[in-house]
Amino acid sequence: MSVSHLSLVSVQPFLMAASAGTYCELQHSRDHFLTEISCFELARHTQVKLVPDCFSSLLLRCGGDFDPVMAAPADAPERSLDLPQGAYYCVRFTPLSSYALYRVLGGMREFSGRVLDARAIFPDIGELCRSLSGEPVRAQARRAINAYFDTKLRHSPIDPVVHRAISDIIVSNGSITGAGLSAACGLSSRQLYNIFRGRVGLSPKSFSRALRFQNALYRLVKPTDVPFTPYEFNYYDQSHFLHEFKACCGMLPAQLLALLGGC
Structure with missing residues (x-):
């Protein structure tokens, strides 16, 4: 069975809601922003419904024609994502990341409940996606993702x-x-x-x-x-x-x- 992220609940019966651990930990490894990286595979084209979540989620596909997207925190069911067949990485961010992630867009006062083009937040994220398509070992891919966001968020302010x-x-x-x-x-x-x-x-x-x-x-x-x-x-x-x-x-x-x- 393919596994998705907890903030993704399928509207079709062949995708499972996933476990993401409890949310009592604000800090993960060396920073306050990144909590986990999960991997899942879809055997077919799937429509996935976004449900309320106070965390942000970045969805990356390993190769293929899928632009990475960032799902902002939401308090109500918003929209669905059409995900092509393939392997994905879901990067999970704490609520403290919102200040660091979305302020770069400048002037975006209302970003909750939106699915954003991740390239608008991280212009060079395409390079990370291309590197993941060549990572046969998930542990290596997770290290590459961790290293990427460590450089991006290391000096971000925390209110x-x-x-x-x-x-x-x-x-x-x-x-x-x-x-x-x-x-x-x-x-x-x-x-x-x-x-x-x-x-x-x-x-x-x-x-x-x-x-x-x-x-x-x-x-x-x-x-x-x-x-x-x-x-x-x-x-x-x-x-x-x-x-x-x-x-x-x-x-x-x-x-x-x-x-x-x-x-």
């Missing part, structure tokens, strides 16, 4: 207010109130909203909603021996969870699991 707000939201799994978050950051609600929205692409409330959904989605597709309950993801009750999940995914959890079970 301390955004860092504090993101940390508090993640530690609380999205349950911290707006008033509590504002007090922790020492700002008014309006000031925090404007800073957070401008740097991350989502409001703190939308960020919390996407985070809870992604964590619940991960838990569903990677079950454990502990029974699933909506309360562990700070949903009020089962009805609230089902309503939120369908709003984010377009289907109920049981329908998604049936879809994945048929893959």
Whole structure:
């Protein structure tokens, strides 16, 4: 079975939602921006639906006619991607990367929920794509991707207010109130909203909603021996969870699991 990234949920039954680990880690290896690199293969042309996510995802194809794309953080189902047959790498970025990645576009005030041409952000990314087509070993390809983004993001600024707000939201799994978050950051609600929205692409409330959904989605597709309950993801009750999940995914959890079970 081919595996995609967690932020990609197929609208067809032959692509599986993937595991991307928990989102409690803001920092990966030497920086605060890159969290993981996953690889998947598609046996046929596939339409993939984007679902809410507070992380950014870069999609690279190993050779072929596919321009690399960057999926910006989103709090609602937005659009679908038509992916040709082939092998792909998905590069996962933390929410702190938004400031570094999207400010280079200049004047783009609203980048959330958009699929952007990655070449507008990284003009030389075509060279990386070409190098990946010649990498037979995935470990070598991951090293090449890590090295590329290490040079791009190494000296990027991190807004301390955004860092504090993101940390508090993640530690609380999205349950911290707006008033509590504002007090922790020492700002008014309006000031925090404007800073957070401008740097991350989502409001703190939308960020919390996407985070809870992604964590619940991960838990569903990677079950454990502990029974699933909506309360562990700070949903009020089962009805609230089902309503939120369908709003984010377009289907109920049981329908998604049936879809994945048929893959």
